[in-house]
Amino acid sequence: MEVTTYQSEKINLNDFDLEDFVSVVFPGAQKQMRKVSLVILKELTIEPKTISEIVDKNKLARGTAYDAANKMQRLGILNREGKYAPIRISSKFPLSLERLALWYRNHFSAKKRG
Structure with missing residues (x-):
């Protein structure tokens, strides 16, 4: 995952959208993955479905x-109950990011800078 300065500013201005989110998850030359992921996420916002x-x-x-x-x-954005169950957007993803951010701040801000 890669968040650019431009994307950070879009987040601050509440102008960040689903396409921006997908470009963070699939940065660089992964154009086809971004396109497909965008379709998958749009479909799953309507209802859980199989891939x-x-x-x-x-x-x-x-x-x-x-x-x-x-x-x-694997990133925790999507989840499913079982192997053949419909896939859905995970409600745990934002909580995981918040916990990771808290750990990161505590871990690295506690270190003394040379």
Whole structure:
């Protein structure tokens, strides 16, 4: 994940959107992954679905869609109850980021600077 200064300013101005979020998760040359992830996240904001349903409905490249979904699942953005259950947007992701940010601040601000 990579947050640029430009994206930080968009967050501060409440101008950060889903496309910006996807570009943070898939930075650089991962254009196809960004495109597919955006479609997946938009579909999942409506209701939980399987990746196969999303692929078929939107005519996405199956391998890229599964790769993108797996990465988002490893990051905690998506989750599912079981192997064949519909995938959904995780409610735990923001809490995990808050806890990580708290740890980061405590860990690195406590260190004495040379």
